[in-house]
Amino acid sequence: MSYAEVNGLRLWHEAHGSGRPLVLLHGGYGAAESFAPLLPAFAGRRRVVTVDLQGHGRTADVDRPLRFESMADDVAALIRHLGLGEADVLGYSLGGGVALRLAIQHPALVRRLVVVSAPCRSGGWYPEVLAAMAAQDAATGERMRGTPPHELYARIAPRPQDWPALWAKTGELLRRDYDWSAQVAALANPTLLVFADADSVPTSHVAEFFGLLGGGHRDAGWDGSDRPASRLAVLPGLTHYEMLDSPALPAAVLPFLTAPARPPQ
Known part of the structure; x- marks a missing residue:
């Protein structure tokens, strides 16, 4: 458990287990502790590196806006700093956007993407989710005091008084429009998409996203030879907010990480 000096940021990270590296990136207002329910399943098979992103958890904020692109650069610098080579990377929600940008901006550092x-x-x-995101600001952060994310932040953050500022900067990030469809279609990294069947993202977009990765265009064939390199998992009976508490997530992720690089011919 330590800090890495990257891009003018003291980036907190911690490692568990051994084996091929798997980097885990938490969601908004979260921290490495977000993965605590799933850590035994992952660390039993992998060297798991959890990261507290800019302004989150034990990583103090710096004088720059929150951007998916800059946070992806931070994680890339950490992977190089730790000498991980090609790492598998899993990101959830906000961290999912960071993980996706990492694969787009630094594809040589990502073996498989989740x-x-x-x-x-x-x-x-x-x-309605976009509207709620757009409404996030410092006043929202004040109203969120006493919630579990705030209690965690108050316990571990270097400057607990920055909680409202984190909400302000996150709201500014989430109000920005983006469309990475073209870059996703160009990704060569095998990618697993995992969504809940009652997620904050409609299944129509899930299908669109998977289609950009080469999925859902044709039958795989009796021998699976036309199966796409990327995969899709829709976990039943879950919402966006329950994903990191469910053993169904590592059950879907671990077979993808250990599968042969190409489908059998």
Whole structure:
């Protein structure tokens, strides 16, 4: 458990287990502790590296806006700093956007990518979710005091008084429009998309996202030879907010990470 000096940021990270590296990126207002329910399943098979992104958890904020692109650069610098080579990367929600940008911006550092409950364009969220995101600001952060995310932040953040500022900067990020569809279609990294069947992203966008990765265009054939390199998992009976508490997530992810690089011929 330590800090890495990257891009003018003291980036908190911690490692568990051994084996091929798997980097886990938490969602908005979360921290490495977000993965605590799933850590035994992953660390039993992998060297798991959890990261507290800019302004989250034990990583203090710096004088720059929150951007998916800059946070992806931070994670890339950490992978190089730790000498991980090609790492598998899993990101959830906000961290899913960071993980996706990492694969787009630094493809040589990502062996396999897992995007959990995050769209590839801002319009991929349900309209009511977009509206709630747009309303996030410092006042919202004040109203969220006493909630479990705030209690965690107050306990571990270097400057607990920055909680409202984190909400302000996150709201500014989430109000920005983006569409990474073209870059997703160009990705060569095998990718697993994981969504809940009652997620904050409609299944129509899930199908669109998977289609950009080469999925859902044709039958795989009796021998599976036309199976796409990327995969899709829709976990039943879950919502966006339950994904990191469910053993169904590692059950879907681990076979993807250990499968042969190419489908059998």
